[in-house]
Amino acid sequence: MTSLHHQHADAVAATLDAALWQLDAHAVMEARAIADLADAAADPIRSPTWGRRHALGGHGDPVGDAILGLGGRIRRNRYADLSREVTEQLDGVARHLPAPLGWTAPLTRIRDAIPAMTTHAAGRTTLLLDRLNGRIRRQLRIGTGLDHLAGLECPACRDRLVSAYTAAPATVICRCDHCRCTGPGCHCRLPGAVVGAPHVWVRARAVAGAIPTNTPH
Ligand SMILES: [Zn+2]
Ligand SMILES: [Zn+2]
Incomplete structure (x- = not known):
């Protein structure tokens, strides 16, 4: 049976995926801005090269070398730097997973592997994905990827947090x-109850009428 850790890992992976899309978009915009600065400086500059999303979806080998040279007068592309770092960390996990045919983005490989993970591995994977998700969202200042649901109570603690x-709206969590x-x-009496997991459940099990409020957290 799927544990709470597995359900949580699925939802966090979807949230991280959404954050990575935004990070890559920022990296592209930042590269353009840096290139404009470089043009303005009228110095020779190495053209940034950009990863492209693979047809299978996910995140291509990211994004871009930092602009080189110019004595540090042109800023680094910190979005591209973070995208590359996150992708490397995901790849460090994905390379231990069964390899599909052809190239598949590391986060896609991890997501595909979640159902077959042990409960412990699903919990560890969730922690990693959540940490990377948090780093990206803090840098982009795009919130946590969670929408508060007014009027919904946790089946375990009965609180209403x-x-x-957002990226997996059927999945809700007690915060x-x-x-x-x-x-x-x-x-909680939830299926897949497992020691130490946060309480995560499918929204159909929740009290009807809960209303997302988009309250930032
Ligand atoms: Zn609770
Ligand atoms: Zn429980």
């Missing part, structure tokens, strides 16, 4: 700091 993942599952027998 429940949010849906109370101290609300963690205690495994089978937990008050």
Whole structure:
């Protein structure tokens, strides 16, 4: 059975994917801005090369070398730097997973592998994806990727700090700091209850009528 860690990993992977798309878009815009600066400086400059998304979806080998030379007068493309760093970390996980035919973006490979992961591995993967997601979203200042749902209570702690993942809106999570599952027998009575996981469930199980409020967190 799919555990709470697996459900959480799926939702966080979708959220990270959405963040990476925005990061790559910022990297492209920043490259143009840097190129404009370089033109204005009328100095020879190396053209940035840009990764392109693979047809399978996901994130191509990102994005861009930092602008070289010019004695540091042209800024680095910090979005491209972060995209490359995130992709390298994802690749470090994906290279241990079963390889599909052809090239597939590392995050896609990780997402495809989640259902077959052990509960422990799904929990570890969630932590990594969540950390990378947070780094990107903080740099882009685009919020957490969660929408607060008014009127919805957690089945375990009965608090109302429940949010849906924007990129996976059927999946909701209790955001109370101290609300963690205690495994089978937990008050949540959720399928896939596992010790230490946050409470994550499919929205159809939630109280009807919950309204997203887009409250920033
Ligand atoms: Zn809770
Ligand atoms: Zn629980």
